[in-house]
Amino acid sequence: MPTRAKAGAVSERQHSKLGDAPLPETYHLNMGPQHPSMHGVLRLVLHLDGERILDVDPVIGYAHRAHEKMAEHRNYLMFLPNTSRVDYLSGMIYNLAYCQAVEKMLEIEVPERAEYIRVICSELNRISSHLLWFGTFLLDIGGITPFLYAFDDREQILEILDRVTGSRLTYCYGRFGGLTEDVDTTFLDQTRAFVKRLRERLPEYHALVTGNVIFRGRCEGVGVIDQHVALAYGVTGPCLRAAGIAFDVRRAEPYGIYDRFEFDIPTEQSGDALARYKVRVAEIEQSLRIIEQAVAQIPDGPIMPDKPKKRFKPAAGELYFAVESARGQFGIYIVSDGSEIPFRIKLRTPSFSNLAAMPAVLPQTTIADTIAIVGSIDVVIPEIDR
Amino acid sequence: MTATTRAKTNYLVTVLGGLFSLLAGMLITLRNLFRRPVTEQYPKSKPALSKNFRSAIALVRFEETQTHDCVACMQCVQICPSFCIAIEGDKPEGLKRKRATEFHVDYALCSVCGLCIDVCPTNTLKYSRVYDQVAYRRDAFVYDLLTEFRDAEVAYLEKARQEAAAKEAAKQAAAAARANKDTAPAAANASKELEND
Amino acid sequence: MSGDAKISAVLETLLAAKLVQQDEQGVGYAKSGMHHELLCPAEAIRAAATVYREAGFFLEMVTCLDLRETARRMRLVYTFNRLGPAERHRLFVDLAEVKPFEPSPNVKSNATPATDPPALPQCAPSISSVYPAADWFEREIFDMFGVQFSEHPNLKRLLLPEDADFHALLRDFGRVEDADQGEGGRGV
Numbered sequence: 001m002p003t004r005a006k007a008g009a010v011s012e013r014q015h016s017k018l019g020d021a022p023l024p025e026t027y028h029l030n031m032g033p034q035h036p037s038m039h040g041v042l043r044l045v046l047h048l049d050g051e052r053i054l055d056v057d058p059v060i061g062y063a064h065r066a067h068e069k070m071a072e073h074r075n076y077l078m079f080l081p082n083t084s085r086v087d088y089l090s091g092m093i094y095n096l097a098y099c100q101a102v103e104k105m106l107e108i109e110v111p112e113r114a115e116y117i118r119v120i121c122s123e124l125n126r127i128s129s130h131l132l133w134f135g136t137f138l139l140d141i142g143g144i145t146p147f148l149y150a151f152d153d154r155e156q157i158l159e160i161l162d163r164v165t166g167s168r169l170t171y172c173y174g175r176f177g178g179l180t181e182d183v184d185t186t187f188l189d190q191t192r193a194f195v196k197r198l199r200e201r202l203p204e205y206h207a208l209v210t211g212n213v214i215f216r217g218r219c220e221g222v223g224v225i226d227q228h229v230a231l232a233y234g235v236t237g238p239c240l241r242a243a244g245i246a247f248d249v250r251r252a253e254p255y256g257i258y259d260r261f262e263f264d265i266p267t268e269q270s271g272d273a274l275a276r277y278k279v280r281v282a283e284i285e286q287s288l289r290i291i292e293q294a295v296a297q298i299p300d301g302p303i304m305p306d307k308p309k310k311r312f313k314p315a316a317g318e319l320y321f322a323v324e325s326a327r328g329q330f331g332i333y334i335v336s337d338g339s340e341i342p343f344r345i346k347l348r349t350p351s352f353s354n355l356a357a358m359p360a361v362l363p364q365t366t367i368a369d370t371i372a373i374v375g376s377i378d379v380v381i382p383e384i385d386r
Numbered sequence: 387m388t389a390t391t392r393a394k395t396n397y398l399v400t401v402l403g404g405l406f407s408l409l410a411g412m413l414i415t416l417r418n419l420f421r422r423p424v425t426e427q428y429p430k431s432k433p434a435l436s437k438n439f440r441s442a443i444a445l446v447r448f449e450e451t452q453t454h455d456c457v458a459c460m461q462c463v464q465i466c467p468s469f470c471i472a473i474e475g476d477k478p479e480g481l482k483r484k485r486a487t488e489f490h491v492d493y494a495l496c497s498v499c500g501l502c503i504d505v506c507p508t509n510t511l512k513y514s515r516v517y518d519q520v521a522y523r524r525d526a527f528v529y530d531l532l533t534e535f536r537d538a539e540v541a542y543l544e545k546a547r548q549e550a551a552a553k554e555a556a557k558q559a560a561a562a563a564r565a566n567k568d569t570a571p572a573a574a575n576a577s578k579e580l581e582n583d
Numbered sequence: 584m585s586g587d588a589k590i591s592a593v594l595e596t597l598l599a600a601k602l603v604q605q606d607e608q609g610v611g612y613a614k615s616g617m618h619h620e621l622l623c624p625a626e627a628i629r630a631a632a633t634v635y636r637e638a639g640f641f642l643e644m645v646t647c648l649d650l651r652e653t654a655r656r657m658r659l660v661y662t663f664n665r666l667g668p669a670e671r672h673r674l675f676v677d678l679a680e681v682k683p684f685e686p687s688p689n690v691k692s693n694a695t696p697a698t699d700p701p702a703l704p705q706c707a708p709s710i711s712s713v714y715p716a717a718d719w720f721e722r723e724i725f726d727m728f729g730v731q732f733s734e735h736p737n738l739k740r741l742l743l744p745e746d747a748d749f750h751a752l753l754r755d756f757g758r759v760e761d762a763d764q765g766e767g768g769r770g771v
């Protein structure tokens with residue numbers, strides 16, 4: 001008998017709407033900061049009614065390393081290694097973005113060959129980031145096998161990049177005007193081989209995951225970020241494209257030599273976790289296309305200007321430079337006061353805005369869905385905390 | 387009636403479709419079971435380090451001198467974003483150029499950015515190839531880069547001193563010769579050659 | 584070009600309503616990455632944001648500059664962009680003038696400056712009712728610069744510890760490298 005009474009109470013509570021008089025038996029649950037399914041040190045304070053989430057307050061800052069403050073006490077060159085630590089999963093993209101921003105400030109011409117290498121490395125990095133996301137996301141929602149396959153493929157990328165940059169994750173490959181190391185034919189061959197290999201693997205991923213009934217059950221219709229929410233919160237990247245808006249900085253505001261390549265911007269309409277999954281997997285294919293073109297077109301030549309600038313004082317002024325990272329629009333806002341040291345560097349990181357939308361997405365879902373939703377938006381906490 | 391039948395068929399289709407999707411996944415897993423494992427058994431088999439592998443910085447040993455060539459110009463100390471290089475240097479007796487007398491790198495702080503290697507005017511910095519450093523204390527990561535050069539450095543300094551002394555002597559001799567025979571072109575040429583040495 | 588027409592429509596609306604004015608010191612897109620460089624008085628920012636919101640722009644970034652040393656002001660920087668071909672509008676919002684800035688003599692120390700930072704807190708209207716995205720950006724600015732936002736629903740610290748008594752990105756805060764990292768740690 002007591003069981004029945006309790007069950008009745010639960011169903012009654014479930015029917016009451018948020019915003020009614022204070023509900024009985026609601027409580028707070030700390031999810032994180034050290035929860036195995038929270039990526040990095042994210043803490044979600046969930047206000048729960050049973051299994052149902054009424055409200056959520058993301059608490060961040062556990063990985064705050066004061067990158068922006070550090071920038072105010074280093075010259076432009078010395079800030080270089082910081083950039084790849086902001087988002088360690090797409091460190092290459094961030095590192096090169098910072099180089100490009102400073103190059104734009106100083107009006108440095110980058111040699112053609114360096115531009116092509118930058119594109120190849122950035123896209124490889126984007127794929128490795130997406131693969132890591134693919135693996136860990138599925139791990140979060142209970143699929144262990146895809147994780148192992150994805151990491152195997154990702155390992156190939158890390159090896160290719162390690163061979164030329166000397167690092168596996170926190171690359172410091174860019175320099176103002178070019179790069180530290182030139183690539184050789186082995187690199188290009190390895191890259192070609194990788195493109196071929198991943199093309200063969202992707203159908204396997206689809207068969208393993210995309211059609212899987214359990215996976216679909218966990219993701220379909222879960223955590224919808226619609227266009228309205230996306231616009232209000234400044235959500236960018238795959239999360240935005242999954243809501244049907246084909247916005248990609250590489251197209252909207254082409255930087256580097258991205259205007260020379262043919263690629264599509266994959267979009268989905270439903271805006272749920274499954275749509276975000278599909279967009280990312282489709283993006284891997286597009287990145288492969290870009291890499292293929294870049295490898296085919298790469299010219300010979302120098303990778304650094306003749307006289308690289310070592311000490312310089314950019315004119316006083318401001319600059320906003322945006323690139324498309326694996327997670328969305330990454331913007332660097334640099335304010336110079338005419339001295340060797342930046343007056344201020346603000347990093348506009350995509351995960352910051354993407355996670356900020358969670359209070360609009362999570363309520364009325366369940367704890368189990370939270371894992372799928374937070375996993376599917378692909379947040380990197382150090383990038384949010386900076 | 388038709389509605390229930392349709393519902394039943396739909397249900398069946400869903401169940402069978404779901405079952406099929408699971409089987410498809412398992413088939414892939416099965417196929418992968420017979421592929422060669424990609425796991426590296428790390429401590430047993432060590433993977434080769436990549437060609438540009440970056441690790442703590444080290445000093446280059448030059449062929450001709452058998453020692454490093456750090457002239458304690460402090461450029462690397464100034465550019466290091468992690469402030470992890472500490473160098474002391476002074477002019478060894480009888481020499482004109484400065485030499486490093488202390489060179490410490492705190493690898494625990496180093497961000498392997500390579501800026502120090504870029505700025506070094508004598509190209510005497512490189513990445514070492516250590517990768518499996520473990521310690522209980524942070525101090526263990528403070529490397530004294532000059533240890534391996536102590537002996538070579540003494541020999542080099544001795545040689546350099548002799549060379550410098552010889553040079554100096556030759557110069558003085560040439561100067562004396564020039565003072566004696568101001569007009570003799572041969573002596574002037576000789577001294578020039580020596581200076582250019 | 585329909586795109587351009589739309590932009591100028593937004594800008595025209597804003598200019599006609601006298602919500603913003605062109606920044607004479609703007610240097611143009613090629614140099615600053617900003618298509619339109621505008622100035623906006625603090626009282627007008629919420630109305631301006633509403634115009635952007637209705638025109639389908641998204642809030643890209645809000646940040647703050649501590650210009651007390653040179654211009655005796657704090658300045659908020661807003662950028663709005665379109666989810667289409669880039670069209671970035673940058674708005675400077677200057678806050679009230681402050682007392683002359685005296686850099687703390689003890690800039691090496693990580694402790695709170697001996698004297699309070701001059702004329703803080705500064706205050707600006709919050710636009711988080713228009714753009715929920717501004718919620719976190721404003722909290723971050725409050726956290727790092729001590730600028731208050733009126734009518735913000737939840738103005739508490741975002742990145743720094745809740746019980747912190749400093750604002751880390753103020754110019755007189757000191758250097759990261761000098762921070763004492765506690766027992767076993769070393770300031771570098």
Ligand code: SF4
Binds near residue numbers: 495496503
């Ligand atoms: S590699 Fe970078 S961090 Fe390491 S010692 Fe050299 S300059 Fe410093």
Ligand code: SF4
Binds near residue numbers: 508509
């Ligand atoms: S830059 Fe080179 S020569 Fe100068 S102090 Fe450093 S290691 Fe020595």
